[in-house]
Amino acid sequence: MMDLNYSDEQLLLKESAERFLKDRYDFERRNKIIASKTGYDVGIWSEMADLGWLALPFAEENGGLGGGAVEISLIMEAVGRALMVEPYLACVILAGGLVEKLGSADQKAKILGGLIAGTSRPALAHAERQTGFDFGNIAATATKSRDGYTISGEKPLVPGGPFADIFLVSARLDGAIKLFAVHADASDLIRTEVKLVDGSRASDLVLDNVAVPASALLGAEADTLAEIEATYDRANAALASEAVGIMDALMDATVAYTKERVQFGKPLAAFQALQHRMAEMAVKCQEARGSALLATLSVDAPRPMRIRGVSGARAKIGKVSRSVAQEAIQLHGAMGFSEEMPVGAWFRRLYAIENTFGTTADHLKRYSEVVRDPAVLSGSLLREPV
Amino acid sequence: MDLLMTEEEVRFRDEVRAFLDAHLGADLKRAERLNPSFLADPAVGLKWQAKLNDKGWVAPSWPKQYGGTGWTLAERYIFDQECERAGEPHFRGASIKMIAPVIMRYGNDAQKGFYLPRILSGEDVWAQGYSEPGSGSDLASLKTKAALDGDHYVINGSKIWSTLAHHATRMFALVRTADTGKKQEGITFILIDLKSPGATIRPIRSICGTHEFNQVFFDDVKVPVSDRIGEEGEGWDIAKYLLEFERGGAFAGGVLRAILTRLHRLASEPLADGRKMIDDPLFMVRFAEIATDVDANDMLELAAMSKVQAGGNPGSVPSSTMKIERSRIRQSIAELAASILGPDALRWEEYRPLHDLPEESEIDEERKVASAVYFNSRSQSIFGGSNEIQLEIIAKTLLR
Numbered sequence: 001m002m003d004l005n006y007s008d009e010q011l012l013l014k015e016s017a018e019r020f021l022k023d024r025y026d027f028e029r030r031n032k033i034i035a036s037k038t039g040y041d042v043g044i045w046s047e048m049a050d051l052g053w054l055a056l057p058f059a060e061e062n063g064g065l066g067g068g069a070v071e072i073s074l075i076m077e078a079v080g081r082a083l084m085v086e087p088y089l090a091c092v093i094l095a096g097g098l099v100e101k102l103g104s105a106d107q108k109a110k111i112l113g114g115l116i117a118g119t120s121r122p123a124l125a126h127a128e129r130q131t132g133f134d135f136g137n138i139a140a141t142a143t144k145s146r147d148g149y150t151i152s153g154e155k156p157l158v159p160g161g162p163f164a165d166i167f168l169v170s171a172r173l174d175g176a177i178k179l180f181a182v183h184a185d186a187s188d189l190i191r192t193e194v195k196l197v198d199g200s201r202a203s204d205l206v207l208d209n210v211a212v213p214a215s216a217l218l219g220a221e222a223d224t225l226a227e228i229e230a231t232y233d234r235a236n237a238a239l240a241s242e243a244v245g246i247m248d249a250l251m252d253a254t255v256a257y258t259k260e261r262v263q264f265g266k267p268l269a270a271f272q273a274l275q276h277r278m279a280e281m282a283v284k285c286q287e288a289r290g291s292a293l294l295a296t297l298s299v300d301a302p303r304p305m306r307i308r309g310v311s312g313a314r315a316k317i318g319k320v321s322r323s324v325a326q327e328a329i330q331l332h333g334a335m336g337f338s339e340e341m342p343v344g345a346w347f348r349r350l351y352a353i354e355n356t357f358g359t360t361a362d363h364l365k366r367y368s369e370v371v372r373d374p375a376v377l378s379g380s381l382l383r384e385p386v
Numbered sequence: 387m388d389l390l391m392t393e394e395e396v397r398f399r400d401e402v403r404a405f406l407d408a409h410l411g412a413d414l415k416r417a418e419r420l421n422p423s424f425l426a427d428p429a430v431g432l433k434w435q436a437k438l439n440d441k442g443w444v445a446p447s448w449p450k451q452y453g454g455t456g457w458t459l460a461e462r463y464i465f466d467q468e469c470e471r472a473g474e475p476h477f478r479g480a481s482i483k484m485i486a487p488v489i490m491r492y493g494n495d496a497q498k499g500f501y502l503p504r505i506l507s508g509e510d511v512w513a514q515g516y517s518e519p520g521s522g523s524d525l526a527s528l529k530t531k532a533a534l535d536g537d538h539y540v541i542n543g544s545k546i547w548s549t550l551a552h553h554a555t556r557m558f559a560l561v562r563t564a565d566t567g568k569k570q571e572g573i574t575f576i577l578i579d580l581k582s583p584g585a586t587i588r589p590i591r592s593i594c595g596t597h598e599f600n601q602v603f604f605d606d607v608k609v610p611v612s613d614r615i616g617e618e619g620e621g622w623d624i625a626k627y628l629l630e631f632e633r634g635g636a637f638a639g640g641v642l643r644a645i646l647t648r649l650h651r652l653a654s655e656p657l658a659d660g661r662k663m664i665d666d667p668l669f670m671v672r673f674a675e676i677a678t679d680v681d682a683n684d685m686l687e688l689a690a691m692s693k694v695q696a697g698g699n700p701g702s703v704p705s706s707t708m709k710i711e712r713s714r715i716r717q718s719i720a721e722l723a724a725s726i727l728g729p730d731a732l733r734w735e736e737y738r739p740l741h742d743l744p745e746e747s748e749i750d751e752e753r754k755v756a757s758a759v760y761f762n763s764r765s766q767s768i769f770g771g772s773n774e775i776q777l778e779i780i781a782k783t784l785l786r
Contacts, residue, residue, distance in 0.1 A: 001388060001395070040682060278784055283709070286707040309681075316675075316682055384396050
């Protein structure tokens with residue numbers, strides 16, 4: 001039976017995630033982390049391992065907790081509010097997710113085992129400069145060598161790159177896209193740290209005939225490209241929830257600020273012109289929440305319905321989150337313009353999200369291609385049991 | 387948490403689909419397509435209501451004891467989706483969705499026994515008597531007077547924007563029985579027989595060219611005290627209860643998806659120069675954005691439904707959000723549909739109802755009604771508590 005209420009366990013997870021980040025990751029601490037030499041906090045990462053976050057989405061037989069997209073969405077909302085820069089999404093959802101789908105028992109034991117323990121941080125190096133939103137547009141190549149493969153190519157803006165010890169590099173092997181596990185310290189792999197617009201960091205990778213053993217290939221027989229696309233959809237659903245967490249935080253901050261700030265002898269929140277603007281922000285927060293929930297519950301649906309849910313949410317949330325962030329800055333006045341308040345950091349993170357794993361326009365286009373089919377457009381959100 | 391139907395729900399959906407295939411005739415569907423208004427032409431609506439009444443499906447939201455279906459919320463959602471997908475005439479207005487829940491909650495046994503069956507059968511059609519010329523959003527300022535005189539009230543005043551009152555047999559109205567104290571405290575809820583001497587109706591044509599609204603005048607109209615609902619002075623609480631049904635009580639997911647699908651069909655048809663709007667990237671940007679709005683609103687409805695199913699309340703912010711968003715979505719679909727007419731947008735068919743005119747192709751008829759649908763859609767953000775009132779409700783919750 002259709003049910004959109006969180007279970008008690010899910011509510012506990014939500015509460016624990018919010019409390020952990022509130023206690024251990026306030027805005028001041030976050031600013032120290034992004035100003036530090038490395039740009040991340042290893043201590044927080046191992047605490048996340050202790051809390052089970054790193055094991056959350058993986059099957060129990062792989063050492064995970066068997067959590068689903070809903071559990072991930074709850075973590076991501078809290079991550080959004082806290083503006084966490086450690087690459088949870090990059091390591092766990094993207095890289096970890098693909099290892100679970102494509103890896104051999106040995107690869108899973110090694111890479112997932114390390115990830116879950118908090119000792120290894122795999123990162124996916126897939127998209128290239130020309131890839132845009134066409135996941136199959138990959139130029140990196142892998143050629144068979146005597147005892148393995150030789151990989152060459154460029155992978156810019158690898159999420160989680162500076163923090164990674166293993167890269168999952170996509171490359172064309174005899175024309176087909178395959179994934180290879182490449183050690184971050186491999187010779188002929190050049191990793192350059194890049195600072196990002198939201199305070200986090202990524203890496204530009206250049207691989208120049210990097211030699212890897214035969215055991216580095218994941219999923220020799222699998223449709224790797226289809227798995228990569230599905231994994232990006234999971235990541236996009238997670239980003240949608242992160243954005244919702246940020247929107248709620250912006251809403252709360254704006255309400256709190258306008259209640260406190262007195263001008264012309266009364267709080268800003270007493271002016272009807274501003275009240276209605278905040279009410280419009282709340283409308284957008286609600287809609288975004290509906291969209292993100294649909295994305296979350298669509299990640300395992302048949303492909304057109306998955307795209308309807310996920311890209312529809314990224315398109316819709318891109319638009320409304322931008323508006324909410326702009327309004328939050330405006331209603332904070334000059335204070336919203338200052339880096340001292342988190343408002344600007346949330347604004348910049350939402351801007352980064354709009355340009356991560358497909359832009360708002362890319363997602364709208366992908367969505368519009370599936371809803372051109374009237375069967376998808378008119379199809380109920382309720383699904384038949386499998 | 388999931389979006390899955392049960393096996394029984396799938397069977398239920400298929401049963402509803404089969405019924406609609408068999409009983410919702412092409413004439414009724416055509417009349418609805420050609421109806422620019424929120425509610426169907428009464429002749430059309432009553433015809434469809436009679437067919438549903440034979441099946442026992444007139445009032446999906448009523449409890450079984452009053453002749454409703456007794457369905458679960460999920461079944462009601464599925465039924466609504468299927469009816470909308472099939473294009474049923476929208477006849478569930480003031481009678482089924484407004485006065486009936488009030489009679490069930492506040493009426494006495496005699497009132498329930500007399501009025502509820504007459505609603506199901508279509509013998510009674512009700513009009514709403516809330517707004518007055520001087521009282522719109524500030525409803526509690528209403529002035530229509532009811533003076534007690536023995537075993538009846540004498541009503542003087544006027545009600546306005548009464549949808550389909552010219553076809554209605556009765557009106558439920560808020561009237562003032564006291565002028566002392568707070569303005570909300572002197573309001574009483576009564577039922578008026580519109581055939582009573584002293585009741586007169588002035589038609590108001592709306593900007594879509596249809597006569598759906600009316601102003602109703604009461605000049606010493608007598609109403610028996612037995613037609614009062616609840617106690618004297620209890621009218622404001624009853625009114626608020628009723629408005630909950632007008633605002634949030636129904637699903638819009640089905641109708642929004644249905645009219646968006648109609649727009650898709652219209653945009654897929656070649657224009658005079660051979661182009662299709664659906665191939666126009668500018669059109670598709672707007673269309674796809676609206677479709678994401680429909681999905682988001684649909685999810686909010688399902689989430690609200692889940693809350694109610696679990697014994698909770700959707701909350702005022704989600705409810706007002708849905709009211710606002712439904713209106714905006716309907717308006718943007720209607721506006722986009724009208725925007726593809728080209729110079730034909732200038733042609734205006736005055737005759738009403740449009741379905742009495744000779745039949746043309748489905749697409750030509752969609753084009754014929756599109757301007758009027760757009761004009762009518764502007765009412766969406768005004769009725770049932772205007773969007774500004776909804777924003778006030780949200781702001782009060784946020785800022786309290």
